[in-house]
Structures are given as structure tokens and as C-alpha cells.
Amino acid sequence: MKIGLEVHVQLPTKSKMFCSCPTTDASAPNTHVCPTCLGMPGSRPVLNREALVCGIKLAKMLGCKVADTVWFSRKTYFYPDMSKSVQITQYDHPVGEGGAYVLHKEDGSAKEVRITRIHLEEDPGKTKRTGDMSSLIDYNRSGIPLAEIVTEPDLATPKEAREFLAQLIADIKHIIDLPESGERSIRCDCNISVGKERCEVKNVTGLKNAETALTYEMRRQLKVLKAGGKIERETRNFDETRGITYTARKKEFEADYGYIDEPDLGIFRIKALSDSIRIKESPAKMILRLSSQYGIDAKMARQLVSTSTDLASFFESVASEYGRENAVKWVAGPVSANWRAMEERGGKADGVLLTIGMFAEGKITDTEAGIEIKSAMTGMSAEQAQRSSEGLEKMISDYLDGNPAIVDDYRKNEKAANRVIGYVMKQTGGQYSSRDIVAATRKIIESKM
Numbered sequence: 120m121k122i123g124l125e126v127h128v129q130l131p132t133k134s135k136m137f138c139s140c141p142t143t144d145a146s147a148p149n150t151h152v153c154p155t156c157l158g159m160p161g162s163r164p165v166l167n168r169e170a171l172v173c174g175i176k177l178a179k180m181l182g183c184k185v186a187d188t189v190w191f192s193r194k195t196y197f198y199p200d201m202s203k204s205v206q207i208t209q210y211d212h213p214v215g216e217g218g219a220y221v222l223h224k225e226d227g228s229a230k231e232v233r234i235t236r237i238h239l240e241e242d243p244g245k246t247k248r249t250g251d252m253s254s255l256i257d258y259n260r261s262g263i264p265l266a267e268i269v270t271e272p273d274l275a276t277p278k279e280a281r282e283f284l285a286q287l288i289a290d291i292k293h294i295i296d297l298p299e300s301g302e303r304s305i306r307c308d309c310n311i312s313v314g315k316e317r318c319e320v321k322n323v324t325g326l327k328n329a330e331t332a333l334t335y336e337m338r339r340q341l342k343v344l345k346a347g348g349k350i351e352r353e354t355r356n357f358d359e360t361r362g363i364t365y366t367a368r369k370k371e372f373e374a375d376y377g378y379i380d381e382p383d384l385g386i387f388r389i390k391a392l393s394d395s396i397r398i399k400e401s402p403a404k405m406i407l408r409l410s411s412q413y414g415i416d417a418k419m420a421r422q423l424v425s426t427s428t429d430l431a432s433f434f435e436s437v438a439s440e441y442g443r444e445n446a447v448k449w450v451a452g453p454v455s456a457n458w459r460a461m462e463e464r465g466g467k468a469d470g471v472l473l474t475i476g477m478f479a480e481g482k483i484t485d486t487e488a489g490i491e492i493k494s495a496m497t498g499m500s501a502e503q504a505q506r507s508s509e510g511l512e513k514m515i516s517d518y519l520d521g522n523p524a525i526v527d528d529y530r531k532n533e534k535a536a537n538r539v540i541g542y543v544m545k546q547t548g549g550q551y552s553s554r555d556i557v558a559a560t561r562k563i564i565e566s567k568m
């Protein structure tokens with residue numbers, strides 16, 4: 120099975136891509152519009168520099184070669200949600216091409232996904248069907264800047280596609296300012312082929328929907344092939360409520376869109392601009408760097424970074440002050456387990472750094488350090504923290520004494536720990552965070568090995 124995605128990211132600019140209409144939510148339909156985004160005769164588009172800058176940043180993040188020169192094309196777009204009958208997009212000379220993006224999977228393995236291209240284009244408006252054979256159109260969205268990221272068909276399963284989108288969104292949020300509900304500002308077209316021909320499911324919003332649409336489509340195609348049928352190349356829509364896809368239209372080929380160069384915008388030489396743009400390290404790159412720089416496995420690096428890049432930075436501070444071993448022992452263990460609780464309380468990790476320092480200098484014991492860290496991070500008193508961790512550790516230890524085979528199984532496969540974790544969760548019903556339970560279980564099993 121092959122899956123490729125076309126991901127549309129709404130870029131966080133204040134005004135639209137080719138005019139000065141605002142991109143904020145409007146109070147009423149068709150209020151954030153002007154002659155340019157409506158395509159009135161005599162109006163002329165002017166490129167929003169900020170949209171171009173965002174495009175270059177994303178192209179760099181995806182490992183693409185950024186073009187020295189870009190221009191725009193008009194794509195025939197004969198639907199009423201684009202009143203000018205063409206959509207301004209990039210065809211021949213997109214902002215970036217030929218990228219490679221490493222996906223860090225949950226199981227700790229990594230996979231390279233090739234990025235075909237990233238280009239800029241304007242969003243169409245919104246159509247609302249009224250149910251009585253007529254439709255209403257709102258052009259407020261028309262002209263909002265989008266970046267479209269196109270992958271090669273390198274994803275193997277619907278679940279992998281979901282993991283890819285989740286990581287991509289987290290990375291994009293780190294590089295450009297997506298709104299908090301970042302997942303909703305991303306829409307994707309999903310291409311999937313089980314046999315030879317592929318189908319495209321258009322306009323899927325959100326991670327869960329992408330996985331659902333792809334899973335439905337995978338099963339549908341398998342069923343057709345099994346019955347001796349043939350998959351036809353077509354575009355399908357996704358029905359979010361029913362979780363199914365259905366035929367929209369037989370697939371057009373790119374040439375059917377009749378691209379012509381956009382004469383009103385001209386050519387942009389962007390090499391100097393692109394050279395001047397530096398981007399922050401993305402979470403995905405940070406995972407790669409942490410695992411090679413500190414010799415930790417990718418799974419641990421991924422766990423640190425996906426909890427929070429601040430936690431990963433804290434790992435680096437501890438490693439540089441008190442050595443890698445203390446960073447692994449404390450930050451990847453109890454600090455990581457309580458990091459979210461600390462953030463929710465609005466706490467800071469400075470005290471934790473001091474505690475780890477005291478331990479590293481031999482001034483306090485292992486147990487004392489553990490209790491102090493837990494209490495500083497969760498706001499529990501030292502006594503409560505002690506009782507809480509003792510209670511948890513005793514329960515795990517007792518269960519392992521009754522089921523000694525788990526320790527042997529764990530040597531062969533770490534998943535054996537799941538039995539203990541499941542038992543403790545059931546017994547304590549939400550008293551401890553799952554991360555606390557996982558960390559304590561690992562620690563105790565390893566002490567019994």
C-alpha cells in the first residue's frame with residue numbers, strides 16, 4: 120500500500136496573500152473582501168512578503184532545495200467558490216523541491232519521507248449548501264495564504280500517515296506561528312493506492328479524520344480488488360459524520376487545469392531573502408541531534424522532545440552541568456514523568472536542577488532526590504511525595520514478587536512491563552499519572568534484573 124499526502128497549511132499572516140483584507144475571523148460572510156480577492160476587472164494582486172517568508176521557512180524545515188527564482192501561475196478553477204475562475208498558485212517554480220523529512224515513529228524507529236515540493240497558493244472561499252438546490256458562498260476565506268506540502272507516496276499505513284501529520288504539525292508550529300488549534304488550520308488531500316491505481320480523498324481536516332478516511336479507502340479498494348474489480352482513478356470526498364468516502368469526480372490530470380503564468384505578479388528573485396532566513400531547530404531535528412550527541416536511543420529522545428522541547432532543553436542543561444548519566448537517570452525518568460504537572464501549575468525547573476546537582480555532588484541520596492523532585496514539580500509536600508511514591512513502588516514490587524516471570528520476559532521484550540502498568544492503573548484508578556507508573560515500573564523491574 121502506498122500513501123502520499125498533500126498538506127495545506129494556512130499561513131499566519133495578518134492580511135491575505137495578494138490584497139490587504141484581514142485574515143481574522145469575520146463577523147459576517149463576505150465582509151473581508153475587496154476587488155482583488157474577488158477578482159474584479161482592473162484589480163491587481165500584490166504578493167504578501169510574509170507569506171513568502173513562511174513558505175521559505177517551511178521549505179527549509181522540510182529539507183527542500185529553496186528556489187532562487189519563483190513565480191506564480193493561474194490554474195483554471197471553474198467553481199463558484201473562486202469568483203475569478205482561476206486560482207493563483209505555483210506550478211513550474213515552487214518555493215521548494217526535493218526535500219527529505221525524517222519521521223520518528225512511536226516504536227523508536229525512523230523513516231525518511233520524501234517531499235516532492237512545497238508551493239504557495241491562495242485559498243478559495245467557502246460554499247454552504249442550503250439543501251433546497253441552492254448554495255451560499257462566503258468569500259472571506261478567498262485569498263488566504265496557504266502552503267501546500269506534497270509528499271511522495273512513502274507512507275505505508277493509515278496509522279503511519281497520522282503519525283506523520285502529528286509530527287509535521289508539531290514541527291510547523293515550532294517554525295511559524297500556527298494558532299493553538301493548529302490541527303484545524305491544516306487540511307489534507309490523501310492519495311492512496313492498494314493496487315496499481317490511486318484515489319484521492321479531498322479536503323480532510325485533522326489527524327483522526329485523515330486516519331479514518333484512509334482506513335475506509337484502504338478497505339474499500341481491497342474489497343473491489345478481491346471481487347475482481349478495478350480501481351478507477353478518481354477524486355473522492357470524505358463524509359466526516361459517517362466516516363466514509365464517496366466519488367466526487369473522475370480524476371483530472373494536471374494538464375486539464377490549463378496553467379498559464381500569472382502576468383500581474385512578475386518574477387521574484389528570492390535567493391538573498393532565502394539566504395538571510397535562519398530557522399529554529401525543529402523538534403524532529405532535535406530528536407536526531409539528541410540521540411547522536413548524547414548517545415541515547417531514539418525512543419528516549421522522541422519521548423523527551425514530544426513531551427516538550429523545554430524538557431529536552433532541560434535534559435541538555437543537566438547533561439552539560441552534571442553529565443549525561445544524571446540527565447538520563449533523572450530527566451528521562453521522574454522529571455519527564457512530572458513535567459506536564461509542573462507546566463500546568465506554571466512551575467519552573469530551576470529547583471530541580473539544584474536537586475540533581477546536590478545528588479551529583481553526593482550531598483543527598485537517590486531516594487531523597489527523587490522525593491524532592493516529585494514534591495517540587497507537583498507541589499505535594501515532601502511527606503506526601505514520599506508516601507505517594509512509596510505506595511506506588513510497593514504495589515509494583517509486590518506484584519512483581521507474585522509474578523516473577525515478568526522480569527525474565529522483560530529482558531527479551533520491554534513490552535512485558537505493560538502487564539504491571541495495566542494492573543497498577545486498574546488498582547489505583549487515576550491516583551497516579553500514567554507516566555509516573557511507567558517510570559516507576561521500569562525502575563523497579565530493572566532493579567530486580
Ligand SMILES: [Zn+2]
Nearest residue numbers: 138140153156
Ligand atoms: Zn481582498
